[in-house]
Amino acid sequence: MATQTIETPDLGNDQAAEVIGICIMAGDSVTEGDPLIVLESDKASMEIPSPLSGVIQELKVKIGDSIQKGNIIADIKVAYQPPSTENKCIQDDTADDQIRSNSEFNSPAVPPSNDLCGPLSNRPMPIDTNNSTTEIYAGPTVRKLARELGINLKEIDSSGPRNRIIKKDIHTYVKKIISGNSIQNIAPNLLAKTDIDFSKSGSIDVFSLSEKDKITASTCRKHWFSTPQVTQFNEVDISDLENFRHSLHKEAAHRNIELTLTPFILMATASALKQNTKFSATLSPDNEKIIYKKFINIGVTINTAGGLIVPVLREVDQKSIFDLAEELTQLTLKSRNQSLTQDDLTDGCFTIINLGKYRGDGFTPIINSPELAILGISQINIKPMWHDQCLHPRTMLPLCLSYNHKLINSAEAGKFLTDLSSRLEDVRKLLL
Known part of the structure; x- marks a missing residue:
């Protein structure tokens, strides 16, 4: 031998x-x-x-x-x-x-x-004690994918030759779980929590979460795990817009309306959504179709004593600045008085969250699924900007756009931000 x-x-x-x-x-x-x-x-x-x-x-x-x-x-x-x-x-x-x-x-x-x-x-x-059995017929690539996702192959319906489990079967199973709001079944090792007794280190207080907080936590976790989210940032010169807004204060006071920056952002966003219709669309539950909406309803995040609430302003593209300001004021009061109806909270196409009063240069807002995008607003800053061969103090507004990368690519997001920014930089374009 x-x-x-x-x-x-x-x-x-x-x-x-x-x-x-x-x-x-x-x-x-x-x-x-x-x-x-x-x-x-x-x-x-x-x-x-x-x-x-x-x-x-x-x-x-x-x-x-x-x-x-x-x-x-x-x-x-x-x-x-x-x-x-x-x-x-x-x-x-x-x-x-x-x-x-x-x-x-x-x-x-x-x-x-x-x-x-x-x-x-x-x-x-x-053998893999979690996934292997003599009745399961699957290749190493499929088994490796199942292990990474924490999926038991016994739960998978096979569609390959001779009842073989293929990658498509894993993908179908994951889509089914996500659409069924059972994201906790995927990658349980990523969601596992360690039980730590913090009382050993000092005195602590323990309070039960409210039902609203529990729902918010569950919803955010589902949205984060089910959506391949990307965020792009931009800074917009709104000096001219701010001058125009301040010029309307007398008329706003006469109407008993507080004219903030948000109604202008709503109007500019509605105009940008009409030019970029995918940003107000929705992915079907089976992930096979995209649903385009012929209406523009925008949700605005409002901070209340009970947490954040997102009431929806309907047909934003058909309303004036004063109409939007008045409706936003009414929804804010209803939110803080806990008198919102179900109709006030549903059928949104897009969401805006304004954290400008809390400082900060930017953040990553979580998409409000099944919407495909959300716009974050940060604190306005006065910055020196180069113009006409010298520096000028300009009012700059940071924008943060998070979008679902399943349907929206970075070029499309860049175009949306450019269209939105141009309308905020020159308010006259809102008339076009």
Whole structure:
């Protein structure tokens, strides 16, 4: 018996692949075609079969190694064995990731017998105790994805050949959970909380959360985990707008209205939404369709003694500055008197949250799903800005736009912010 090395075969490209599974140990007897290791590249997963029959002397790789063509996998003491097709393990040529059914990552559709796989069938194979069972048929890529998400494969409905679980089945399962508001079933390790007794460090007070606080916490967590959220920032010169707003104070006082900056932001936002209709749209519950709305209802976050509330102003694009100011005043009073109705809180297309009175240069507002975007307003600052070859003090307004990256890309978000900024910088454009 001669000792030879087993090298990594040609993987079809020059890129290295990661070792995600090892099917043999030193001292194991293998026959030609038996799986040695499982590799995963950016495109596929595959088993590397043994090109020789014999006894493994030394394993040269471990889990997590990156290898490519020519790298040594193991040393093997070769034994002469007459060629026989009856001693080779059954291959699953229908598998999407070319994984043999008796590896540690892929349970067989039919349990192998001693006659088929020889000495390998008598050796215990490492399994994933959470996800593996003899009834589950899935490749290593799928099993790795399930482990990362904390999903039990027993709960997945298979749609692949021979009842095989494929990646699409995992995605479908996740979408179903998200649409069913059961986000706690996904990645429970990320949501787990550590129970710490803080009283050991000093005196503490413990109060139960109100029902409103519980609902807010649950809703924010669901929105954060279900939405790939991105935030873009911009700074707008509103010097001319502020001069115009102050010029209207007498008329506003005559109407008994407090004319803040928010009605102008509402009007400019409505105009930008008409030019960028995706920002007032909604993704369907099955994530297969986008619903465009032909109305512009904007929610405005109001701080009350009981927490933040988001009443909705309807048909903002059809109202004047004074109409919006008056309606906003009424909704603010109703919010603080706890007299809002369900109609005051529903059917919003877009949300604005103004934290300018609390200082700060910017923040990342959480999208109010199923809306696709939210606009955050921070504190106004007077800054020196370069204009006409000299510095001038200008009134600058920070904007923070968070959007759902499933449907809105950064270029679209940039255009929306540009359109909105141009209307705030030159209030005359609101008349166009």
